[in-house]
Amino acid sequence: MQDFFFIAFPYIALTLAVCVGLYRYFSHRFTYSSLSSQLLEKRQLFWGSVPWHYGITLILIAHLLPWIFPGAARTVLGNQTRLAVLELTGIALGVYCVFGIAALIARRLPNDSPARAVTSPMDWILLLVLAYQVLSGVGIALFERWGAAWYLSTAVPWLRSLVSLHPDAATVTGLPVFIQSHFISGFVVILLFPFTRLVHVFAIPFEYLWRPYQVVIWNRDPQLPQLPVLHQIAASPRPIPLNPAEVQRRQLLTRLGILVGGISAAIVGIPSLAFLLGLRKVPEVWRTLGAADSFQIGHxxxxxFLDPTPLPWSGVTAKTAAWLRREGPDQFVAFSINCTHLGCPVRWLPNANLFMCPCHGGVFYKDGTVASGPPPKPLATYPVRLRDGMVEILTTPLPITTV
Ligand code: FES
Known part of the structure; x- marks a missing residue:
């Protein structure tokens, strides 16, 4: 089931978003709109739209940057002060978004609200999913703190594995269900993308930034002074006849949309299908860590080392780490670097002979068993072997969190 939610479902959502989005763009281009209701009641819209759009844009950027630049993010978040500032900023932006989405929903609730008259069932579904997404995000930030740190070692590897078409959900399948639901609802938003007015994010009028200002003047029909603008438009429909050349062009664009959508679906669909059918296994590779003599007993x-499936463009993210302990002349233990609570990297404190997790205070003994704090089980270990005097580790995806 978890393979479905964390591997198949993301690909289904992305495939539909790309294919239906392209189809809709080429065949029904003029339905790409936010169906602005600004003319209906501007003041209420302001209190919802401004906090929502500013807040969610910054939060999305904060989610995307560690995903694209994990090495730089690790450096930035390695400092406790910076981590605390970013965490607090994220919570503030999340609350700002919650306020915005609550206002956007509230303005559509009254029966006599003009905005409600133009609200479709898909709008309600989208608003509720978005509301859940930001509420669960704020909840996670409040109750599972230092999310910026553990996001790097749980969601980021999973998302990067999806993008590289080597899906591996080991780092997220053990997270608490509440956090998992946040990830899944994020992909529900992507799934809903081409079916709702959310498509307007691709119609951002950037040219507004440099075009000359324009003056907008009301031009109401004097015969219909009492009716809202949309009712006036509806009261005097003027169908525009299409000429054959226009029909042909639209047919061509529709076919083009289907073709591009089909190719995109094949690119993301075939590898994920192969993975789900078991035709494609996550590789396990032995990697050399160094000469056995270079490690001291008791240290x-x-x-x-490189992960099992480095890609040419992986850069620094192809490298992963472990804690290696030499127990005896031929005995080595390699511990996962990730805490079994939410996946933050643990640190070795040689003076105390303990592993310490900086996120929520989890502590492990030198043999990886839990000493105190929220971690529910010992640190995961990698298989290690000695070969020709060299220490080798089996690089395989580890379920690093609670299962
Ligand atoms: S991630 Fe929470 S204690 Fe380590």
Missing amino acids: TVEVS
């Missing part, structure tokens, strides 16, 4: 050191 724990950090070792880094």
